[in-house]
Amino acid sequence: MKIAEIYKLIVQKGMEADPRGLAEVQKLLDKNRKKFEELKPEEQAEFDQEQLSNPYSDTRVLYGDDEREVKTILAGIDIEMGELLLAEHLAVKGKKIDLVLAHHPEGKALAALHDVMHLQEDILYKLGVPINIAEDIMSSRIAEVKRGLSPLNHNRTVDGAKLLDLPLMCAHTPADNLVTTFLDRLFAERKPETVGDIIKILKEIPEFKEAVKVNAGPTVFVGSKERRAGKIFVDMTGGTGGSEDAYAKLADAGVGTIVGMHIGEKHRKEAEKAHLNVVIAGHMSSDSLGMNLILDELEKQGIEVLCCSGLIRHKR
Incomplete structure (x- = not known):
């Protein structure tokens, strides 16, 4: 080519x-x-x-x-x-x-x-x-x-x-769009009930499974594995991390869990204040x-x- x-x-x-x-x-x-x-x-x-x-x-x-x-x-x-x-x-x-x-x-x-x-x-x-x-x-x-x-x-x-x-x-962004769509479809098909179910599904994907071996696998940053996932937002495209003010608005809109690549400490604290679950799948994976x-x-x-x-x- x-x-x-x-x-x-x-x-x-x-x-x-x-x-x-x-x-x-x-x-x-x-x-x-x-x-x-x-x-x-x-x-x-x-x-x-x-x-x-x-x-x-x-x-x-x-x-x-x-x-x-x-x-x-x-x-x-x-x-x-x-x-x-x-x-x-x-x-x-x-x-x-x-x-x-x-x-x-x-x-x-x-x-x-x-x-x-x-x-x-x-x-x-x-x-x-x-x-x-x-x-x-x-x-x-x-x-x-x-x-x-x-x-x-x-x-x-x-x-x-x-x-x-x-x-x-x-x-x-083309690659980030592709991973976003891939995970959106997977979660829609598997319908995880808890945050722990999300982690389990991610770890079945070869890239994330391999990341676990080098201590960079999917992790719960806010919430716990036992909590119910609710509406899942796969936050993996759009350049880089968005606004800290978005978390409260997402909670108001009915989002229960965010699945992202990475999250800064200020953003994590705002997500915690909004009572959102946050799963970090891993950046490189x-x-x-x-x-x-x-x-x-x-x-x-x-x-x-x-x-x-x-x-x-x-x-x-």
């Missing part, structure tokens, strides 16, 4: 699994196109035209010719200089890497991570939080994340990829599940996949 074809496939899979629904995602793309067409020529020159076909600002080809053929991929959760040098060393040992695929964003995709957080507004709305409240509580959090991203050395890894002439791509659903599709096209940087590979 060519780099452009891989990129298109990843974006399409992410859109198909988007919790907002494909129709809503298309409306967003149409809105972006209208915004672009209304800009002055000098403003259009600065507009990221990837937004016209890709609704995920944290998923981009960061370096590499779109027409370059790819036979072997080195995939990982976090790709930095160490992983790029690993790819270079593998080539010296006879295993040429044609594309390095990261989950977490780097470069311009990291700098624009906050843009995908608007997805969380629609998720809150679908769960029963009024859209005006969802947008209001998310606005300050999105601004906070944007400010936090501003001073970072975004392009450090991309610069390394250029010097080594290693094509580099990141697939963040959750990200691995989402990435694996992408990598399976690439392997079907004949691409060889090597894994590093915390990616727990399991083929389905």
